[in-house]
Every structure is written in C-alpha cells, then in structure tokens.
Amino acid sequence: MFRVTEEAMRAYVEEAFGSWDADLQRQRSVESFDPATYRLIVIDDVRAGILVVEDRPSDVFLAKIFLLPAFQRQGVGSVLIRRLIARATAERKPLRLRVLRVNTAARRLYSRLGFTLTHSTADHDYLEHRPNAL
Numbered sequence: 001m002f003r004v005t006e007e008a009m010r011a012y013v014e015e016a017f018g019s020w021d022a023d024l025q026r027q028r029s030v031e032s033f034d035p036a037t038y039r040l041i042v043i044d045d046v047r048a049g050i051l052v053v054e055d056r057p058s059d060v061f062l063a064k065i066f067l068l069p070a071f072q073r074q075g076v077g078s079v080l081i082r083r084l085i086a087r088a089t090a091e092r093k094p095l096r097l098r099v100l101r102v103n104t105a106a107r108r109l110y111s112r113l114g115f116t117l118t119h120s121t122a123d124h125d126y127l128e129h130r131p132n133a134l
Helices: 004-016 023-033 078-088 104-112
Strands: 038-042 046-055 062-068 095-100 115-118 124-131
Touching: 004 023, 004 038, 004 062, 004 095, 038 078, 038 124, 046 078, 062 078, 078 095, 095 104
Parallel strands: 062 095
Antiparallel strands: 038 046, 046 062, 095 124, 115 124
C-alpha cells in the first residue's frame, strides 16, 4: 500500500508541498487503511495499484485511485472510474473526489469523464460527477 502511494504520488506531493516525508506518509497510510474500503488493483496477476471508495449516505467518495507508473495512461483509471460512475448513478448519488491541484493529468482525466469543480483550496480541487438524473 505504501509503495504504491509513494510511486504514484511522491512527485505530486513534492511539487505541492515541497518535500516527501516518508515517515509521515507511511503513518498516514497506516492510519487511513480500512479493509472495507481498500481494493487492490490487479492486472494480469500483477499488482497495479489501489482503489479506495467510501460509500457515504449522500454520495460515493473516490478517496484514492493510485496506479503504479507502468499502469498509468493505459486506460485503467478510466475504466475503474466509469464503473464507479455507473454504480453511483444506479444508487442515485453523486460521485465525489478530491485531487491535488498540481496533478494536471488526473484533473484532465476527471474533466474528460464529466466531473465538475465544486470548490478549491490552496492545494486541492474538489470535483463531482452528478448525472443529469439527479
């Protein structure tokens, strides 16, 4: 879990916050781990990343979608997010997430998939996919 987080997010964390504190990041990974929400992404029997989805009363929250570099920009994220959009739509809930503002590739992906900006902080954009039926 921590290795995937580091390989997928270290450059963005360093750009956004100036440094990567491995001890702090490891502690956050351990504290946030909930086996009910974490899923390992496996492609052709190879561990490719992690997906963390929280089912909340008012929405479905995509807390993490971290792919190892070898699996990025291959369409994997798009497939997984489209499945979550379909699930949230079936549940008549918006799909929400937050993304580091410096992660322009992820922000472009979310835009292509129909997410809209709800608000921003200095470091993060908060997005949602709200099907027309809601």
